[in-house]
Amino acid sequence: MYVGTQLGGSKLEEVGDRYLRQLAQLGIVHVCIDPPGNPYSWTRDVLRRHIDRVDAAGLVLDMVQLPLPSSGIEKNHQSPGIVLGQGPERDREIDGICRLIEDLSAMGIGAAKYNFNLLGIPRTPSERGRGGAILSTFRQDQLTDSDILTAAGQVSTEQMWERITYFLERVVPVAEANKLRLACHPHDPLTPPGYRGMEERVLGSADGLKHFVSIAESPYHGLNFCQGTIAESLENPREEIGDIIRWFGERKKIFNVHFRNIKGGRYSFTEEFPDAGDMDMAAALRLYKEVGVDCMIMPDHCPDIDGEAPFETAFAFSFGYIIGLFHANGWDPYGR
Structure with a gap:
């Protein structure tokens, strides 16, 4: 268990090697960073050059992220058929x-994350938080698009499970044969x-x-255990999240952690900095350690802040917070 972070291929091209x-x-060592371009076009040569770039x-x-993005079906141009x-x-x-799983394994990459998402990440107008930071927000009573169908039309629970099962029954055996862990992100958020x-x-x-598991x-x-997303589905995240971490952790089903905090709960919440939400993040980290989680603990969805480098600054704060929690417990945060 160690601190990490993630970066998409298009964002990598924007921030460049300077950000690496x-x-x-x-103090970051372990990362999830995609090569540029559509993942279906990643050859072993592309992956080798990318690994060398990261290593340098x-x-x-x-x-890395498989071509199953978090965007909704209107923006998913990689794997709409799935x-x-x-x-x-x-x-x-x-x-x-x-x-792609075979190629990733052959190049020594041990895990891939993905989404199985039709709706994207629905949100309502952002709100202000600490010091005026802009917080991503979801309020059921502010929804204005509830009756607007996606390109998928009406989708029943049975249909959704059929699609997920069809995918898993064909892909998981390949991942197992190649010893590559597949980490699926929850639907963000639970919607009415x-x-x-x-x-x-x-x-x-x-x-x-x-x-699902x-x-x-x-x-x-x-x-890809997103603590913030799971908390968004709960009535009382502070009291309920521990049992959920324990359930999945004891069954060795946590392959990556999005260490994110929120205020609120089911159908009404804001995303927060890790030290500003309702959950006890120090207790959560101790629980991940207790159940034997062995993967990256990374920031996710940091609030928008002022300054010349808001993205870099917000994530740097979150890295420091996570590293500080590791040190407070006498643990190595770097995976050495």
Whole structure:
């Protein structure tokens, strides 16, 4: 268990090698950073050059993102067939992901994260937090698009589980054969039943995620455990999150942790800095350690702040907070 971070390929091109060096200077060693371009176009040569680029900055590439993004179906131009359950396209995309898993494993990358997402990340107007920081917000009573269907139309719970099961039954055996851990992100957030045509957001609750990890059971099938997203589905995150961490952690289903805090809970919350939300993050980190979690603990969805480098500054604060919690417990935060 060690501090880490993530960066998409397009963001990497924006911030460049300077930011990779900055991560190393701040004490980050392990990362999830994608090569530029569509993942279906990543060859072993592309991956080799990317690994060398990351290594040159003093970092270790633990994980990348598969071509199943967090964006909703209107913006998902990589694998629409998989999430829509459309025959020939679905099978072609799954074959491409299986080839990518084989290539990632061959290049020594041990994990990949992904989303199975039709709605994207719904939010209502942002609110102000500490010092005027802008907080990503979801309030059910402010929703204005509940009756606007996505391109997927009406989707039943049964249909969603069929699509997920179809994918897992074909991909998980390939991941197991190649010893590559597949880490799925929960649906962010849990939305009211029927929202935008979704009968139920099946990966938006702990119960749904428990069912998910039971499909195609394997030590290589688990979660990108977003603590903030799971907290968004709870009535009382501070009291309930510990039992959920324990349940998934004891079953070795946590392959990456988004260490994010919120204020509020089900259908009404703001995303916060780790020290400003309702959950006891120090207690959560101790629990991850207790149940034997062995992966990156990383910031996620930091609030928007003022300054000349708001992205870098907000994440630097969060890195320092996580590293401080490790040191307070006498643990090495760097995975050495």
